[in-house]
Amino acid sequence: GTLLHRGIELLYEIPEGKDFRDLDSHEIERLLPQVPQAVERAFRELYKKEDGEELLLTGQLQIAKEVLAKYSEAVLAYDQRNGDFRIVGLEKEHLAHLRIETEEGHQEVALGGVIDRMDIKDEVVRLLDYKTGKDTKKLSTIASLFDRDDKKRNKAAMQTFLYAFFYQYQNPESQLPIKPGIINIKEIYSQDFSPYLQLNNSEVHDYREFAEEFEQGLRGLLEEIVNPLVPFDQTEDKKKCTYCAYKELCGR
DSSP, X not given: OHHHHHHHHHHHOOOTTOSOEEEOHHHHHHHGXXXXXXXXXXXXXXXXXXXXXXXXXXXXXXXXXXXXXXXXXXXXXXXXXXXXXXXXXXXXXXXXXXXXXXXXXXXEEEEEEEEEEEEEETTEEEEEEEEOSOOOSEESOSGGGGOTTOTTOOHXXXXXXXXXXXXXXXXXXXXXOEEEEEEXXXXXXXXXXXXXXXXXXXXXXXXXXXXXXXXXXXXXXHHHHHOTTSOOOOOSXXXXXXXXXXXXXTTO
C-alpha cells in the first residue's frame, strides 16, 4: 500500500512553485509509460538505493513490483476514463483541533493525519485513499464508525471521514462539497466502479451533511480516552489481536 501511494504521488506530483496540477486524458496518456520508472523509484526510496546502485529484488518482491505497476496503471486508466480533474494535494499532512470536556474543564485536542489525495472534479473536493486490501465503501450509520463491538466497523471509511474533518477544519472558507472516497484496487477493474462511500446504501455527497454527528462521535471517543474513570483494558475479542503489532507486550 505504501509503495502504491508513493508511486501515484510521483506520477501526479504538483510542480514546484504551483498549488495545483490539472490532469486530462492526454496528460494521463503521457504518464502511463512512466509507470515503471515511478514504481522503480518508489522501491529505491523504500530500500534506500540511489540511482545507479544495484537494486536486487527476490522473486517475491519482483512479482510485487510488477503487480504494483499494474495497480498504478489501473488507477491512471480509471482517472483517464472519468474526465478532467485538478490535483490540489498529495500525501499532505493536515492538522486540526477539537474541543472536549474533561474533569479539568474544556481542553483542545490536537489531531493530525496525512491525506493521500485531494483533488477537485466537477466542482467537488474529493478526498481519496488507495487501498489494496478488501476494504469496503459501505457503512450503516455514522455511529457504527465508533462502535468497537461492531465486528464490521468500517475502518477505511473512518479514515476518510477523518480526512474530511481535517480538510474542512483547514479550509473553512471553501463552499465546495467535500466527498470522501476509497479507491479499492481489487474493485477498480469493474466498469461500474465508484470510489465514493455508501451510507445506508446512499452515496455520501458532502461530508458537511454528517459533520456534526461525526464530530460528536469523535469528541465522545476522545473524552472517553482521557477520562480517568474509564480504565484501559484488553479486548475480549482475541481475533482483534491476530495482526496487532503490540500483542507481544500484553501477552496475547
